[in-house]
Amino acid sequence: MQKTGQPTINDVARIAGVSKKTVSRVINHSPLLNEETRKRVEEVIADLGYIPNPQARALALRRNFLIGLVHDNPNAQTVMNVQQGMLEALHGTEFEMVVRPVDRGAATMLDDLRHFLERQRLFGVLLMPPVSENDMVAKLCDDIGCRYVRMGSAQLDDAAHMVASNDREAVRIAVEYLVEQGHERIGLVAGPHGFRSARERRLGFEDALGAAGIALPRSLIADGNYTFESGLIAAERLLDLVPRPTAIFSSNDEMAAGVIHAARQRGLEIPRDLSIIGFDDTPIAAHVWPPLTTVRWPIASMARSAALKLIAGAEEEEVGVEEPSLFLSTLIRRGSVAAPGR
Amino acid sequence: MQKTGQPTINDVARIAGVSKKTVSRVINHSPLLNEETRKRVEEVIADLGYIPNPQARALALRRNFLIGLVHDNPNAQTVMNVQQGMLEALHGTEFEMVVRPVDRGAATMLDDLRHFLERQRLFGVLLMPPVSENDMVAKLCDDIGCRYVRMGSAQLDDAAHMVASNDREAVRIAVEYLVEQGHERIGLVAGPHGFRSARERRLGFEDALGAAGIALPRSLIADGNYTFESGLIAAERLLDLVPRPTAIFSSNDEMAAGVIHAARQRGLEIPRDLSIIGFDDTPIAAHVWPPLTTVRWPIASMARSAALKLIAGAEEEEVGVEEPSLFLSTLIRRGSVAAPGR
DNA sequence: GCCGTTTTGGAAACCGGTGTCAGCTATAGC
DNA sequence: GCTATAGCTGACACCGGTTTCCAAAACGGC
Structure with a gap:
């Protein structure tokens, strides 16, 4: 038969x-x-080439073999990098990745997420910033009994539940580089309120200027929301200042591209008339002209590590090495920085 | 109790x-x-707020409530756009999206995909180009009994299984625009062999020149592989030609950014010395300088439509309107095209 | 009012795994 | 040689739905 x-x-x-x-x-x-x-x-x-049926296992174990990526991040490239890191970690395992965008603004966000987690009974979720910075979300996962790892720009949780980068220090180093080049009038295009990354990067900016004894008038700080357009608008305001800043640090690359645009629109040459440093090192940084000096944010590695943390112990072979929880961002020097006035 | x-x-x-x-x-x-x-x-x-347990349903029905996105597309932005369109279609339904990258090069690609589909018993899969252009993959889905919809740059299948754009015609219109501006020496940065989109776009390019009675020497066609670097290298070869082309059509935006880079490196001003048109209308097109004239590829809408096709009939309310199968790309005029020699 | 047909509801099996617990072997200890 | 113990193994219930099959009830025609 x-x-x-x-x-x-x-x-x-x-x-x-x-x-x-x-x-x-x-x-x-x-x-x-x-x-x-x-x-x-x-x-x-x-x-027989037998493979256990995941659906049956999921039912019996009351737990799916799915890892969720929960995010409300507006930057497509960042999300892709995270997905890539996750998929790398999940490759060859029995886990699959399901992507779940959430609506940061919605009042029902927490309820929606709860329904999702309760229904799907995911093995675990990886929380991307900025939703990862919401302690209510972490608490929700705890309550429901869903494993989670948060990603972010600062340590918000214990090492088992967090993979962080050192944005503050990385920005400090980047801005110190501008100072070393001789810049004293340096503008900041800040990220949106409510993003921890925006806060950390701003703190790093202030750290560097403070250490160099450079005063930071409020006027040199312009708000952005991590989009190209917001960077462009912020830069327009900064470049209208008299005297004009000789350098601008932008809290991400996309806004930095907007800064380049604004500078070019008013005939400024980069880096002769304006030095620019961005953050993230997304492909756009290498593709704009001039190539953008930026801080490389190892988000893909962080995601990979986060995913490995999530599934640690579930796989046959134990993850021998403890996954790191803190990742260092590094300054990538390209062509958008020079000494001022030359 | x-x-x-x-x-x-x-x-x-x-x-x-x-x-x-x-x-x-x-x-x-x-x-x-x-x-x-x-x-x-x-x-x-x-x-009670009762919600049927998806795992139990999956087991009993031998079918999961997951829609797979199968792709081997190298362009992160394109993949994100597709995800966005899919998620829009899936929002509010009982379906979740699982992302499955495949390795185009691997000899075991088909087997891997078969194992994946057999194991997970997905409700259906959405196939992104270029893997969607592989008839073996479609046949595999048929054999296994997994619903599928293919996305692509040309009609490869019946309307129930395909959502296509009209790349060939769109490129023809774009290149005719260059011809109207007075360009006669127009270079092509082609996409990689084996991509149907590359072929269609090249055909559209040839259509336009043929209709205008402009000869197309082989030397004006440079191969690329859809990456920034390949666009840069291809442009370097084209710009070395004597006489130099006055315009270049690049088969995607990322390579067009490379072309801009190459032009700028040798001191050419765009669009004065060189007109450029790209394809896709990814964010990079609007963010480079000058803003890139390009063909808007409605990939997110296509993905949305494809996902709706996939789940049509599974939901309570029937999808009233038949989802379209052919999407029109449109020329977006920005600042990278001008008449030659001025 | 009787019988056949259609509608409706229930018992039990099934999907393909996992958990509990009892029972069966060996081996060791005396 | 007999029991205590530990190490394996299997019978059976269970996860939470769907499907099959059958019986009861309702309905309609004569």
């Missing part, structure tokens, strides 16, 4: 002459198993 | 005083049901 479709655990059990339960034990690497039995069952499994 | 966790179909049945089966009929909108019974059950469902 030839069965149709894929082999089930019953087929394996029957052919190997053992019970379902024993096969289940083999699959789950139960330690209390005779070596010989295991061998025999494994052979049958290999022969 | 207070149950913990979420209500199950048994709870609903017990409280409503009916059998599981009857509740199941209500959930699945079975027509053979007394109107009163249905009302009563629906009330209990609403009271």
Whole structure:
């Protein structure tokens, strides 16, 4: 009697002459198993090409083999980098990635997320900034019993639940580089309120100027919201100042591209008339003209590490090395910075 | 006896005083049901906030409520746009999106994909180019009994399984625009071999020149692979020609950005010395300097439509309007085109 | 009023795994 | 040689739905 479709655990059990339960034990690497039995069952499994049915496992275990990516990040490139890092970590495992955008503004965001998590019974979720900075969300995951790892620009949680970068320090180093080049009048295009990354980067900016003893008038800080257009508008305001700033640090690359645009529109040459440093090192940084000096934010590596944290212990082979929780951003020097007035 | 966790179909049945089966009929909108019974059950469902367990349904129905996005597209922005369109279509439904990158080069690609589809028992998959152009993949889906919709730059399949754009015609119109401006020596940065989009765009390019009676020496065609760097290298070759082309059509925006780079490196001003048209209208097109004239490829709308096709009939309310299968790309005029020699 | 047909509801099996717990072997200890 | 113990193994219930099959009820025609 030839069965149709894929082999089930019953087929394996029957052919190997053992019970379902024993096969289940083999699959789950139960330690209390005779070596010989295991061998025999494994052979049958290999022969049949048997693969446990994920749906049945999900039902029995009350837990899916899905990792969720929860995000409300407006930057497509950043989201893609995170996905890439996650997928790299998940590759070859039994886990799949499901993407769940949430609406930061919506009042029902937490409820929606709760419904999603309760329904889907995900194995775990990776929280991307800025939603990852919301402690209510982390608490929600805890309440529901869903594993989670948060990504962000500062340490907000213990190492088991957090993968962070050191934005503040990285920006400090970047702005110190501007100071070393001789810049004293440096503008900041800040990120949106409510983003921790925006705050950290701004603090790093202030750190650098403070350490150099350079005063920072409020007028040299312009608000942006991480979009190209907001960078352009912010730069227009900064470039209208008299005297004009000789350098601008933009809290992300996309706004930096807007700054370049604004500068070019008024005939300024970069870096002769204006030095610019961005943040993220997205492809746009290398593709604008001149190539943008920027801070490389290792977001893909962070995502990979976060995903590995999430699934650590679930896989056959233990993750030998403890995944790092703090990632260092580095300054990438390209062509958008020079000494002022030259 | 207070149950913990979420209500199950048994709870609903017990409280409503009916059998599981009857509740199941209500959930699945079975027509053979007394109107009163249905009302009563629906009330209990609403009271309890009962939501059927997707894992159990997946097991019983042998079909998951997941839509897969299968892609091997190198362009992050394109992938994001597709995801956005898909998620828009899936929003508010019971479906979730799982992303599955495949390795075009790998010899085992088809086998890997087969394993994935067989294991996960997805409701359906959306195939992005260029993997969508592979007929073997479509056949695989058919064999396995997995719904699919292909996206692409030309009609490769029947309307039920395909959402296409008219790249060839769109490029023809774009290049005719260059001809109208007075350009006669126009270079092409072609896309990679094996991409249907590359072929269609090249054909559109040739159509326009042919219609205008302009000869197209082989030397004016440079190969690229859709990356910034390949565009830069291709442009360097084209700009070395004597006489130099006065305009270049690039088969996507990212390569067009490379062309701009190459032009700028040798001191050419755009559009005075060189006109450029790209394809896709990704954000980079608006953010480079000068803003790039390009063909807007409605990939997000295509993805949305494709996803709706996929789930059509599965939802309670039928999709009233038939989803379109052909999408028109339009020329977006920005600042990178001018008449030659001025 | 009787019988056949249609509608409606329930019991039980099933989807394909996992958890519990009892029972069966070996081996060791005496 | 007999029991205590530990190590394996299997029977059976269960996860939460759907499907099959059948019976009861309602309905309609004569």
